[in-house]
Amino acid sequence: MITRAHADSHTDTCSYAGIVRAKSRRTVSAAKSYSLSTMAPQDLQSAGSVKQQIAKLFEESLRTTVPDEGDVEPAIAPCQNPKFGDYQCNNAMGLWSRVKGKGTQFKGPQLVGQAIMNNLPPSEMIESCTIAGPGFVNIILSKHWIAKSIQKMLVHTIETWASEIPVKRAVVDFSSPNIAKEMHVGNLRSTIIGDTLARMLEFSKVEVLRRNHVGDWGTQFGMLIEYLFEKFPSGEVSGDQAIGDLQAFYKASKQRFDSDPAFKERAQRAVVSLQGGEEKYRKAWAEICEISRRGYESVYQRLGVQLEEKGESFYNPYIPRVVELLNEKGLIEESEGARVIFIKGKKIPLIVVKKDGGYNYASTDLAALWYRLYEEKAEWIIYVTDVGQREHFEMVFTAAKQAGWLPAEDNKYPKASHVGFGLVLGEDGKRFRTRSTETVKLVDLLDEAKNRCREALVQRGKSEEWTAEELDKTAEAVGYGAVKYADLKNNRSTNYTFSFDQMLNDKGNTAVYLLYAHARICSIIRRSGKDIEELKKIGTMELDHPDERVLGLHLLQFLEIVEEACTNLLPNILCEYLYNLSEDFTRFYTNCQVVGSAEETSRLLLCEATAIVMRKCFYLLGITPVYKI
Structure with a gap:
């Protein structure tokens, strides 16, 4: 049996110190080995995971055992100690607390467990059951049923047997490199974690929209475009060879931005021109984005990762309407010249519109969340970023709940989840970098x-x-x-x-x-x-x-x-x-x-x-x- 440190605490009950074996040992069924040629077509259809199949049997038993207690969900968990069984049903104690004092026939949780065991329907799946401690039902599966099930898996693809989760469509937002910056080891974590989550959801029969929320909008493009115009006055760029190393290009433009006030002023005006839609600036922006895109697409190809790009710029046209919707809900307030949403329990509000009237990450993320919920009809939106962005997303999700876009309860759909990840460290215990202290490409x-x-x-x-x-x-x-x-x-x-x-x-x-x-x-x-x-x-x-x-x-x-x-x-x-x-x-x-x-x-x-x-x-x-x- 596998051991999982993250299992719920109730799965420890198989090793309960005061285990008492019931004298009776119930054999549910006995079977022989199976050959594929003897299987009926209906036997070859998916029946769900082992845990789900056991739960179906115990669901029927629970209805018989406590018919007046409504729908009781079977509490099935793997046994962590295989000498006690393969799985266990942990409903007895919870049921005893519900039925005692109601004139029940049961005199304790162990008798409830005994009744649950005795009321199990006949099944070739279970070889035997025993009672342990205060009513835990330990289950030993039939080795013949295990063999038969494996042979089914050999006949059909594993996908036939995949368990479905209660979501039809999900968005997984991952990777998200910044334009004009080389993909680095931090992007690696987001990319491969997000890709694996997407693959697992797809295996579970969920339609996954793989979204690459690239940083292709914002103030940094003013300095990039203005620097591009200095190197190429005509604004015509023939390709990435003309710019050279895009990372070096970014650093050079940032250095000019920080050291030259006149350049900084021109760069700030360039942002306004870009956002205003002036053709010359849009063309330069598109050229920089395309050069950068070719770089990270080659990395994705090597990693076998597929993504559909919908960057920050894609959601920009939706921001004014989303801000208006939030304002209509009475959520937006004025604060020190900015328009903000106050979040309960947070000292700093979520800034939706900056003092100068511009938008920021929160504006874009709220617009993206609204778009994914109402335009793409996603039931689960998953954001894969470093743990440092956890509070930001908590505030965005809370604002969405206050607006009525998401339910207040975290366990209901549609929902949004932040998948945070930690740092990649070098063997010196510090952030992983090259010897020249540069981020590793x-x-x-x-x-x-x-x-x-x-x-x-x-x-x-x-x-x-x-x-x-x-x-x-x-x-x-x-x-x-x-x-x-x-x-x-x-x-x-x-x-x-x-x-x-x-x-x-x-x-x-x-x-x-x-x-x-x-x-x-x-x-x-x-x-x-x-x-x-x-x-x-x-x-x-x-x-x-x-x-x-x-x-x-x-x-x-x-x-x-x-x-x-x-x-x-x-x-x-x-x-x-x-x-x-x-x-x-x-x-x-x-x-x-x-x-x-x-x-x-x-x-x-x-x-x-x-x-x-x-x-x-x-x-x-x-x-x-x-x-x-």
Whole structure:
């Protein structure tokens, strides 16, 4: 069983110190091994995650046990100690507190739990149940049902079995680089966390609008445009070679802005001209944006990330109407010459219109939120930025609630969520930078990871075995995957230390270890000489060895793990699952001979199921699998 530190406290009840085993042990069903050829078509349809299927059984039991208590949601959780069971139902104590004193037949929570267990409908899914402590119902799943369910997964794509969350359309706002600035390691966190969240939501059958809210509007464009006119008086720019390094161009313009009052005044007038729509300024602005866009699009291509750009400029036309709507609600007040919204519990108000009549980040974010709710009809808007912006988004969301755009309750839809992430630190414990104290360019970081992987593969003699193309693709897959996984495996809200040596280690909880583990599974299947697709059609799976059963159950828990990671917006939950899956497979392979054993067919199918689930995990994390190493 997997151990998750973030699980709710009630999942600890399997290790309850005063556990008392009930004398009775109820066997719900017994079954035999299953072959795919014996399955009826209706058996091959999605039934939801293991947890959801157990909940359906207990929902029926609860209706029978306490018919007068209305709809009682089954409280199902994995057992953290596998010796007590696979899952448990934790409803007894809560129900006892509701029914005692109402002339109930029950004399305590343990008897409530006993009744819940006895009223379970017959099911091939459950092998047996026991009562522990004050009424916890511990559940042991049938190994035959586990085997049958895995074979269903082999017949159909995993997507068929994906759990649905109660949202049809979501916006994920991520990456969001600033125009004229190189993408750096901070953009990396937003990009890969946002991409993984989008992938998990898409897997859960949510239509995801992947939005790149680039910083393509605002006061900095005055200095950029004015500096461009100094270098190119005609305003004609032939391409990025004419400007050169856009980052250097930005720094030079900022230096002029800070040191030359006349230039600063011209830059400020340029902003007014740009926002007023003057063609010359709009054309220069568009040129700068396009040069910058080509730069970050190449990074997205390398990372395998897809985004639709709707930057700050897109929402600018909507701001006056949104401000008017907020004013009609009586939310906007005058304060020191600015127009603001006062937020309860906050010392500083949310500035909606500045003293000079201009707009700011809050103006744009309120307009974007309104647009996403009312024009794009999104039910969940997710913002992936650093934790330093948490208070800003709290204020924006509160203003939206005060306006009636969002419900007051955080657990109702539509809703908006801020997904904050911590800093990337160097091994000195400070913000990750180059030796010259510059922010690390994302493209340089990716190149370094790929080159180091290539060197490692060459040292292992792969350059002699593989073509140049195979070597290049494998180095890229492992290098980029290592960078992504090293970030995603951490709880996103915390800082983490960036270390090439650690992330490229082929032992421990790294992408390199996991990718190599997947390649070894593929090698086992190839070495058998069997046609795995044919085995899926005619083979039979049995899980008689304890390590086979542990691996099989872990495979089936993939769906509920994705659901949990989606609900909590935590990619590290999926990373933890993937690493534990690899560990379970290693234990199985160590103790259970596959090729040449009497159980070869069954165990090859288990290998294939493990590889399929690993590949789906890799996909959700944006990592490209490797098939040989």
